[in-house]
Amino acid sequence: MAAFSFTLTPPLSKPSPSSISWTLFSLSSPTPLHFPTKPLRKTLVVFSSLNAKPTILVAEKLGSAGIELLKTFANVDCSYDMTTEDLCAKISLCDALIVRSGTKVTRQVFESSAGRLKVVGRAGVGIDNVDLAAATEHGCLVVNAPTANTIAAAEHGIALLTAMARNIALASPAVKAGKWQRSKYVGVSLVGKTLVLMGFGKVGSEVARRAKGLGMHVIAYDPYAPADRARAIGVELVSLDEAFLTADFLSLHMPLTANTSKILNDYAFSKMKKGVRIINVARGGVIDEEALLRALNSGIVAQAALDVFTEEPPPKDNMLVLHENVIVTPHLGASTFEAQEGVAIEIAEAVVGALKGELAATAVNAPMVPAEVLAELAPFVLLAEKLGRLAVQLVAGGGGVQSVRITYASARGPDDLDTRLLRAMITKGLIEPISSVFVNLVNADFTAKQRGLKIAEERIVLDGSPEKPLEFIQLQLANVESKFAGALSDLGAIKVQGMVKEGLPHLTMVGSFGVDVSLEGSLILCKQVDQPGIIGKVGSILGEGNVNVNFMSVGRIAPQKQAVMTIGVDEEPDTETLRKIGEIKAIEEFVFLKL
Ligand SMILES: NC(=O)c1ccc[n+]([C@@H]2O[C@H](COP(=O)([O-])OP(=O)(O)OC[C@H]3O[C@@H](n4cnc5c(N)ncnc54)[C@H](O)[C@@H]3O)[C@@H](O)[C@H]2O)c1
Numbered sequence: 312m313a314a315f316s317f318t319l320t321p322p323l324s325k326p327s328p329s330s331i332s333w334t335l336f337s338l339s340s341p342t343p344l345h346f347p348t349k350p351l352r353k354t355l356v357v358f359s360s361l362n363a364k365p366t367i368l369v370a371e372k373l374g375s376a377g378i379e380l381l382k383t384f385a386n387v388d389c390s391y392d393m394t395t396e397d398l399c400a401k402i403s404l405c406d407a408l409i410v411r412s413g414t415k416v417t418r419q420v421f422e423s424s425a426g427r428l429k430v431v432g433r434a435g436v437g438i439d440n441v442d443l444a445a446a447t448e449h450g451c452l453v454v455n456a457p458t459a460n461t462i463a464a465a466e467h468g469i470a471l472l473t474a475m476a477r478n479i480a481l482a483s484p485a486v487k488a489g490k491w492q493r494s495k496y497v498g499v500s501l502v503g504k505t506l507v508l509m510g511f512g513k514v515g516s517e518v519a520r521r522a523k524g525l526g527m528h529v530i531a532y533d534p535y536a537p538a539d540r541a542r543a544i545g546v547e548l549v550s551l552d553e554a555f556l557t558a559d560f561l562s563l564h565m566p567l568t569a570n571t572s573k574i575l576n577d578y579a580f581s582k583m584k585k586g587v588r589i590i591n592v593a594r595g596g597v598i599d600e601e602a603l604l605r606a607l608n609s610g611i612v613a614q615a616a617l618d619v620f621t622e623e624p625p626p627k628d629n630m631l632v633l634h635e636n637v638i639v640t641p642h643l644g645a646s647t648f649e650a651q652e653g654v655a656i657e658i659a660e661a662v663v664g665a666l667k668g669e670l671a672a673t674a675v676n677a678p679m680v681p682a683e684v685l686a687e688l689a690p691f692v693l694l695a696e697k698l699g700r701l702a703v704q705l706v707a708g709g710g711g712v713q714s715v716r717i718t719y720a721s722a723r724g725p726d727d728l729d730t731r732l733l734r735a736m737i738t739k740g741l742i743e744p745i746s747s748v749f750v751n752l753v754n755a756d757f758t759a760k761q762r763g764l765k766i767a768e769e770r771i772v773l774d775g776s777p778e779k780p781l782e783f784i785q786l787q788l789a790n791v792e793s794k795f796a797g798a799l800s801d802l803g804a805i806k807v808q809g810m811v812k813e814g815l816p817h818l819t820m821v822g823s824f825g826v827d828v829s830l831e832g833s834l835i836l837c838k839q840v841d842q843p844g845i846i847g848k849v850g851s852i853l854g855e856g857n858v859n860v861n862f863m864s865v866g867r868i869a870p871q872k873q874a875v876m877t878i879g880v881d882e883e884p885d886t887e888t889l890r891k892i893g894e895i896k897a898i899e900e901f902v903f904l905k906l
């Protein structure tokens with residue numbers, strides 16, 4: 312992030328619904344708006360506060376190291392065991408919320424936040440308790456802590472596997488109750504047995520390493536896992552049917568998604584060897600619990616060890632929990648002292664970073680843009696937003712824009728340019744001036760879709776230095792009328808084009824006219840018949856109106872023909888000044904645009 316610093320400044324465009332607003336990737340210029348200037352050190356303003364520190368609500372117990380870290384940046388409200396109503400009542404006072412798996416962050420929570428909640432931090436891996444669609448629609452970033460509890464979960468999986476195989480959980484209370492039943496609790500050996508891992512991600516891989524140390528034959532079903540990672544650990548990736556057919560032990564390590572929901576069902580159990588043993592430290596919902604009960608009762612499944620349940624805590628009369636061949640723990644996979652301290656620090660860093668504006672590496676509902684890409688694209692990010700703002704203000708009528716064609720010209724190959732950030736900023740520029748919606752990287756594509764804005768992107772590969780990510784960006788808005796006919800291309804679309812010069816965004820084309828003006832402050836576009844004296848007249852009128860001109864440029868088709876004059880101004884001219892400009896005879900049309 313070397314090229315960025317983060318500041319707390321007021322939002323650029325409109326007042327926030329709360330005292331704290333999120334203006335993701337709005338760039339502000341810390342220097343006066345005079346041209347020409349030296350390249351600026353750009354400031355990436357993501358979180359801006361008009362007054363106090365942000366407030367972070369911690370809704371479930373978090374390790375103390377994480378709480379301390381949060382306190383260095385924000386007011387921290389630790390309120391545990393809240394009802395949904397309590398949470399909804401509090402959330403409009405909070406900028407970030409941190410939960411574990413016990414809190415359901417529903418659409419109602421996002422709606423109740425009235426736009427203030429900007430980050431949800433899930434202190435753990437599974438985000439199935441967070442309504443991601445609702446978060447995205449509300450422009451709320453969701454981050455998780457995906458690595459710190461991996462080992463704890465894997466160790467718990469192995470603990471359940473061995474405890475189940477040797478009947479530890481049943482034998483221990485029996486001995487304590489005075490029963491010495493050695494023949495009742497004869498177990499099964501692990502060595503040489505086939506362990507199937509359903510899901511071969513972080514936890515699955517760590518379980519594999521440990522199980523191999525116990526002498527087990529380990530195979531995995533995971534259609535998305537890289538084969539070389541599996542090979543490196545000595546694990547064969549197999550088909551779903553083969554996984555079901557060959558397992559002596561089957562351990563679940565996949566997220567709960569539409570595809571994995573009830574993946575262990577009657578069909579799956581019907582394929583398994585009689586006497587198979589099941590371990591679940593993933594999510595309750597990946598097993599059809601009624602089907603498991605039937606499989607236990609029929610003897611297909613000899614034993615099950617469950618840490619997670621469809622409903623948590625499970626009802627007291629849950630037949631699966633009460634089954635004599637089932638051992639259970641209360642979702643303890645991540646619950647070691649070490650893991651909880653690690654998770655707390657991991658999530659605290661992610662939430663604070665997100666509030667400061669850093670693109671969290673663990674963002675769940677936003678594209679991850681690596682820091683080096685972000686640093687390189689920074690001036691183009693600003694250019695993209697300004698071009699969007701400019702283009703939409705050239706549209707006549709209040710109907711907005713239905714389609715935009717974005718052309719990125721670059722000497723780099725088409726696959727070597729990540730445009731998601733630029734697209735988001737163009738969307739922000741196009742939508743924010745005509746709506747009350749705040750657009751950021753999280754909700755840009757969603758907001759565009761919701762408003763029926765179709766975005767087509769194309770790349771032009773130019774000769775030049777691939778060191779520079781982009782030569783120019785061009786926007787074309789088709790099927791709209793323009794309040795400035797000079798901005799229309801030959802095909803009748805509003806066309807604006809810009810590039811970055813010395814680190815600053817410049818407008819270089821309006822319609823068919825080549826211009827050159829720094830995109831700072833505000834802009835007056837005039838179309839006139841090219842003739843001597845016009846620049847002077849307009850300049851004098853602006854001077855009389857106390858408007859400081861920072862730049863002027865004229866682009867003409869040919870001498871004495873039509874020309875477009877672009878004038879960069881620091882102040883907004885009053886109506887009288889604008890009227891006087893309009894009265895200059897040679898000026899055919901003009902428009903004032905706020906950038
Ligand atoms: N019990 C606990 O306390 C505890 C602790 C940590 C993690 N977990 C859970 O364990 C699970 C795994 O966590 P992780 O950190 O290893 O996640 P991960 O994302 O690293 O790994 C998940 C793996 O599942 C695979 N997968 C996804 N869909 C699949 C499908 N349809 N079929 C087969 N494989 C599929 C993915 O390709 C990935 O490799 C998650 O559900 C997580 O919530 C539970």
Ligand SMILES: O=C(O)[C@H](O)COP(=O)(O)O
Pocket residue numbers: 411412413434435436437438460642643644645646
């Ligand atoms: O997904 C996870 O990280 C685990 O299920 C842990 O959840 P917990 O933080 O509620 O223990």
